[in-house]
Amino acid sequence: MANDRRAQLLSGNEACVRGALAAGVRFFAGYPITPSTEIAEGLAAALPKVGGTFIQMEDEIASMGAVIGASLAGVKAMTATSGPGFSLKQENIGFAAMAEVPCVIVDVQRYGPSTGLPTSPAQGDIMQARWGTHGDHPIIALMPASVRETFDLTVEAFNLAEELRTPVILLLDEIVGHMRERVELPPDESVHVVNRTKPVEDPETFQPYKPGPNLVPPMPAFGDGYHFHVTGLAHDESGFPTGRGQDADRLVRRLHAKIQNRKPPVARAEEWQLEDAEIVVVAAGSVARSARAAVREARVRGIKAGLLRPITAWPFPENEVREAARRAAAMIVPELNLGQIVREVERVSGGETKIVPLNRIDAELITPAEILERIQEVAAHVD
Amino acid sequence: MSIEELLERYTRRDKLPHIWCPGCGNGIIMGAVIRALDQAGVDQKKTVIVSGIGCSSRAPGYMKFDTLHTTHGRALAYATGVKLARPELKVVVLTGDGDCAAIGGNHLIHAARRNIDLTVVVFNNDIYGMTGGQYSPLTPQGSYATTAPYGTVDRNFDLCELVKAAGGTYVARGTTYHTRMLIDLISAGLGHKGFSFIEVVSQCPMYYGRKNKLASAVAMLEWQKEHAVPVKAAAKLTPEQLKGKFVIGELHREEAPEYTEVYAEVVARARGEEK
Amino acid sequence: MEKAPGVITVNEKWCKGCGICIAFCPAKVFTAREDGKPVVTNPDACTRCGLCELRCPDFAISLGGKSHGE
Numbered sequence: 001m002a003n004d005r006r007a008q009l010l011s012g013n014e015a016c017v018r019g020a021l022a023a024g025v026r027f028f029a030g031y032p033i034t035p036s037t038e039i040a041e042g043l044a045a046a047l048p049k050v051g052g053t054f055i056q057m058e059d060e061i062a063s064m065g066a067v068i069g070a071s072l073a074g075v076k077a078m079t080a081t082s083g084p085g086f087s088l089k090q091e092n093i094g095f096a097a098m099a100e101v102p103c104v105i106v107d108v109q110r111y112g113p114s115t116g117l118p119t120s121p122a123q124g125d126i127m128q129a130r131w132g133t134h135g136d137h138p139i140i141a142l143m144p145a146s147v148r149e150t151f152d153l154t155v156e157a158f159n160l161a162e163e164l165r166t167p168v169i170l171l172l173d174e175i176v177g178h179m180r181e182r183v184e185l186p187p188d189e190s191v192h193v194v195n196r197t198k199p200v201e202d203p204e205t206f207q208p209y210k211p212g213p214n215l216v217p218p219m220p221a222f223g224d225g226y227h228f229h230v231t232g233l234a235h236d237e238s239g240f241p242t243g244r245g246q247d248a249d250r251l252v253r254r255l256h257a258k259i260q261n262r263k264p265p266v267a268r269a270e271e272w273q274l275e276d277a278e279i280v281v282v283a284a285g286s287v288a289r290s291a292r293a294a295v296r297e298a299r300v301r302g303i304k305a306g307l308l309r310p311i312t313a314w315p316f317p318e319n320e321v322r323e324a325a326r327r328a329a330a331m332i333v334p335e336l337n338l339g340q341i342v343r344e345v346e347r348v349s350g351g352e353t354k355i356v357p358l359n360r361i362d363a364e365l366i367t368p369a370e371i372l373e374r375i376q377e378v379a380a381h382v383d
Numbered sequence: 384m385s386i387e388e389l390l391e392r393y394t395r396r397d398k399l400p401h402i403w404c405p406g407c408g409n410g411i412i413m414g415a416v417i418r419a420l421d422q423a424g425v426d427q428k429k430t431v432i433v434s435g436i437g438c439s440s441r442a443p444g445y446m447k448f449d450t451l452h453t454t455h456g457r458a459l460a461y462a463t464g465v466k467l468a469r470p471e472l473k474v475v476v477l478t479g480d481g482d483c484a485a486i487g488g489n490h491l492i493h494a495a496r497r498n499i500d501l502t503v504v505v506f507n508n509d510i511y512g513m514t515g516g517q518y519s520p521l522t523p524q525g526s527y528a529t530t531a532p533y534g535t536v537d538r539n540f541d542l543c544e545l546v547k548a549a550g551g552t553y554v555a556r557g558t559t560y561h562t563r564m565l566i567d568l569i570s571a572g573l574g575h576k577g578f579s580f581i582e583v584v585s586q587c588p589m590y591y592g593r594k595n596k597l598a599s600a601v602a603m604l605e606w607q608k609e610h611a612v613p614v615k616a617a618a619k620l621t622p623e624q625l626k627g628k629f630v631i632g633e634l635h636r637e638e639a640p641e642y643t644e645v646y647a648e649v650v651a652r653a654r655g656e657e658k
Numbered sequence: 659m660e661k662a663p664g665v666i667t668v669n670e671k672w673c674k675g676c677g678i679c680i681a682f683c684p685a686k687v688f689t690a691r692e693d694g695k696p697v698v699t700n701p702d703a704c705t706r707c708g709l710c711e712l713r714c715p716d717f718a719i720s721l722g723g724k725s726h727g728e
Contacts (some may be wrong), residue, residue, distance in 0.1 A: 053467045053646060058493040062460035067452065069433070069464025072451060073472065077464070095454050120631075150554035222449040222465060223472050225428045229444055232453035239397065240444060251496050386711050386720045399672065401715060406676030410715030418712075560682075562712040586675075600715075601681040 007184045012150040012176040013080075015183065016106060017042035019154025020078055022191040024256035029066035029083060031059055034118045034375050035174045036108040039080035053289075060085035064092035068101045072230060074221025076158055080106035083125055084115065085238035086132065093167050094133030095232040097255060100209070100217065102161035102196055104154070109285075110176040111363050120363035121174035123285055123336040127343075129169045138256045140266055141169040141314040145288040147181040153311070155355045159194035159268060164258055167215050171313055173336065175286035175365055203227065208239040209251075215258035259315060269317035270309040271324075273299065277306025278382065279375055280328040282321065282345050284310045287334050287366050294371035303379045316344045325349035329382040332374050334358035334366045354382070384421055391539035393417045393427070398445050403438060404512075406600025408559040408585030410507050413442045415562060415583075416477065419569035432461040435482035438513045438587075441508030442477045456486030459494045463503050470643035473573070474500070480507040480521040484540055488520070498577045499642035504569060505542060505580070508587035516590030527594040546580045547635045553579035554635040559586060560607040561631060569631065577641045584611070584629065606623040665722045666698050666710070672718040679710040679719055 010018070014031065016039050020028075026042040030036075040056065047054040053070070057063040063079045070077040081089060086107040096103050109125045111117035125132075129141040138162055144150040150172065157168040199206055199218035208215050208228040220226040233241035234248035259266055270288075274296055283291035289311040294311075298305035308324050308331075310317050321344070325331060331353055333342040342357045350356060358374050360366050390396055394417065403409045420430065432448045434440035436455035443450035453461045458476045466474045483491055483505050494501060510528060511517040518528035518535045521542065525534045547554045553575040557565035565583060572579030586592060586603035597603045614632035617625060666687065675694035685703040688696035688710070696719075710719045 027464065045653075048646075048650040051650060051654075055463070055467060057460065057463070058489050061457060062463070062490055062493070065457040065460030066464030068453075069451070069461035069466075070468035071464075072461075073465045073468035075468045077468070092453055092457065136424075221469075222431045222451075223429050223469055227428075227447050227449055229450045229452070231444070232454060233452065241598070307615060385722075386717060390717060394717075400674075400718075405674035405715075405716065406678065407715055410717065411713055414712065414714075414717060559713070564708065566712075600676045600678055604678060604682065604713075 006184045008185055009180050010147050011038065011178055011180045012144070012147050012172055013038035013108065013178065014042060015147045015151040016080070016154045016172070017046060018185055020104070020158065021046055021050065021153040022151070022188050022193070023155040023158035024076050024193055024195070025078050025158065026050070026075040026285065026383075027067065027070035028054045028079065029057050029063040029070070029077070030079045030081065031057055031063050031338045032348050033060075033082045035083045035110055035177050036080040036082045038177075039108075042226075045073070058181070060088035061092065064089040064105070065101050068092060068096050071101050071103050074367060076102070076162070078104040078106065080108065081147055082108050083112045086125055086128060090132040094135060094137055096167040097133070097137040097139065098232050099230050100219070101167070101230075102165050103167050104157045104161055104170060105167060106172060109171060109173040115218070117363050119174065121286065121336055121365060122361070123173055123287065123340065124236035125171065127311050128339040129171055136252055138166065138259045139169060139314050140164070140166060140259060141171050141312065143171045143284045143310060143313045144176060145285055145309065146176070147179065148183040150176060151183070151185055155191055155193070162194045162196045163216070164262065165196065165219055166259065170192055171285065173285045195341045199226065207237045209235060210237040211254060211258070215254055215261065228303070265315075267312050267315040267317045267319070269305070269311055269320040271320065272307040272308035272309070274308060274324060276304050277324075277327070278304040278325045278329045279378055280306050280308050280331045281375070282308045282310070282331055282333045282341065282372060283335065284313060284341060287336060290335060290366050290368045294375060295369035297368065297372050298375045301376075303375060305375050310341070313341075316348065318348045321345055322350070325352040328353050330354040330356060330378045332356045332358055332371065332378060334371050334374070336360055336366065354378075389417055389421065393420065393447055394445050395447050401445055401495065402441060404589045406586065406588045407438070408508060408583070408587070409439050409506055410621060411469070411559040411562060412439070412504065412565070412585060413445065414584050415565045416442070416475070416569055417446065418502055418566045419573060420475075421506060422566060422570040425473050425573060429471060430475065431465050432477060433458045433465065434477045434488060435479070437479040437482045437511065439456040439477060439479040440482060456482055457490065458482065459487060459490040459501070459503070460472045463494060463499060465593045466499055466501060466643060467646070470500075470647070474502070475573070476501055476503040478505055480505060480509065481511045481519040484520040484542055491546065492549040495546045495551035495578050495580065498550055498552050498579055498639050502569070502572045502579045503581065505582045506585050507542070507582050508591060510587050510591040512587050512590050514565070516594065526591075528591075542582050543580070543634050550578070550639075551580045551635070552577035552637050552639050555580070556582045556584065556631050558584040558607040558611055559602045560610065564631065571633065575636070584631075586613045594628060604618040666704060667703060667720045667722060668698070669718040670695060672716045674716055676715060678713050678715065682713060683710055704715070706716055
């Protein structure tokens with residue numbers, strides 16, 4: 001599907017579809033849920049045109065299972081959902097982490113808990129993205145703040161999934177998913193696309209979970225003749241369950257290490273006006289847009305404010321936050337929940353700076369004026 | 384093919400002997416599946432075996448194919464993804480009565496409805512064995528289980544009727560006693576284009592038999608022998624005469640468009656419109 | 659496990675002594691040992707029907723040779 005270079009008006013959900021196609025997605029399984037449905041609709045139309053497959057499954061759980069099956073059969077696979085569906089997918093996301101199956105899960109966050117306010121924005125799934133499935137699993141979650149970045153991070157989600165053989169979550173929120181912006185997308189051929197590494201060994205001696213130099217095992221597809229076994233049970237390098245605690249220990253530590261040790265680091269954040277900032281606003285996703293406007297306005301008023309925007313919710317950009325905390329007099333953490341990112345900021349900053357939450361859960365977005373007001377209040381007290 | 388040749392060719396011999404209890408029907412069914420795969424002449428390199436969770440779902444781990452041991456109840460969902468991504472692969476699902484009819488029941492009826500080309504073999508031992516003997520949706524009403532100390536209240540499913548009603552296009556029932564027939568039924572299912580479903584009435588002497596006055600594998604196979612009625616014989620019997628019995632053999636077969644083939648037409652149509 | 663053609667063998671390491679082969683052999687070829695595992699005590703009666711192999715849950719019985727059944 002050729003992208004033209006002209007600027008076009010796209011929603012975040014539509015940009016996600018375009019990014020997935022540019023990254024080479026060939027399979028989508030999903031279940032209708034607001035506010036993510038446009039992603040399913042877009043791929044239902046687009047995938048057959050590129051020889052891919054779209055299926056609307058009987059439920060969210062089945063969708064996640066089908067995505068894992070398709071990925072094991074060798075194609076790039078994804079699903080898209082929102083809060084309630086994200087909850088239902090969690091067990092199988094854990095399977096993908098344990099069995100090292102690359103896949104992308106889009107969660108367009110909406111107001112919860114439970115059915116909540118289906119068409120209203122929230123950022124309440126940040127911790128669910130991290131800890132939603134049971135056990136000590138690693139996870140990657142990306143949080144775009146614009147339509148163009150949704151395109152870019154969808155591509156990156158697939159690239160990281162393929163490189164590291166891991167599920168990657170794209171955490172949109174209802175605002176980013178539904179807002180429309182004029183964007184210019186890169187032509188497909190200029191998009192950097194990563195594909196999983198295939199094994200070169202003889203199938204007879206192949207060890208399907210023997211890690212390569214980057215701690216990631218090369219991955220054959222079903223039907224390639226490797227006769228390999230895939231299980232959610234703790235397994236050794238042969239892929240078979242052993243029941244031995246030390247094998248489980250080695251496996252789970254490697255699952256974490258392959259993400260933690262990756263160079264360049266998976267964790268990253270955008271730093272804006274941070275060099276001399278005394279008050280740092282830490283905000284992600286749609287809230288970062290208001291935060292940027294507030295920081296700009298604060299600067300106009302002579303307050304040395306800056307923005308630190310986590311691009312990866314997970315791994316959390318610890319180094320960036322720690323460094324900013326060391327230099328800042330205060331950090332303000334606005335988010336559309338009762339305090340999820342702020343817990344990480346508090347943990348990482350280790351008491352180096354004053355931390356001020358700013359939370360909103362009335363289904364409205366946080367405005368630049370609110371953040372500016374908080375910046376001004378804090379500025380009045382730090383000097 | 385001799386048993387040695389079968390084991391050498393189709394099993395991961397270093398993983399044997401298996402974990403199943405003495406007299407468990409799972410080994411008999413797994414043997415029948417291997418013989419049926421051989422009989423049907425499937426391409427071993429292009430065959431994927433998918434299972435859920437439970438005693439029976441350990442079978443793929445012993446089989447020398449591409450094998451996928453998924454989450455509880457979800458084998459059919461994973462298998463659907465495998466088949467859709469690579470329709471040229473033969474995809475076989477091995478599942479248990481709890482896995483397939485309780486937690487996976489929704490996936491079962493929808494896979495049947497789609498008539499997607501999967502072959503499903505249900506190891507029906509009437510009980511949750513892995514967790515120690517709790518009742519399943521196939522436990523006969525009134526029998527005993529660790530979670531039914533006074534007898535089950537729930538009515539049990541007739542899975543074959545369920546799958547037939549949901550749209551499955553090949554439906555059969557066999558037993559671990561009638562092993563030769565079982566091999567033929569599975570082999571026919573493998574040869575059928577569309578959703579093929581074989582329920583195998585099996586035995587769990589350890590957790591079902593002991594609680595229900597069938598204290599050994601031998602007693603349970605005797606019970607199968609006495610209560611199974613072949614399709615042809617059943618046709619001549621009245622519902623009264625069939626009471627308490629169960630019918631074995633090929634119960635239903637029809638030709639209907641297969642899902643991945645229909646989707647291939649969608650792909651062609653979508654690409655044609657683009658020109 | 660012996661592989662002499664035409665000789666029924668029981669892999670004792672795999673056999674779990676369930677007794678299915680003993681009970682259902684149409685020719686009564688097997689006898690149970692004290693531990694329940696089968697011993698071939700009547701080999702001449704064997705018709706090579708193959709049911710013991712097919713019904714053995716442990717893949718522990720071999721008829722030996724290549725042909726059986728049909």
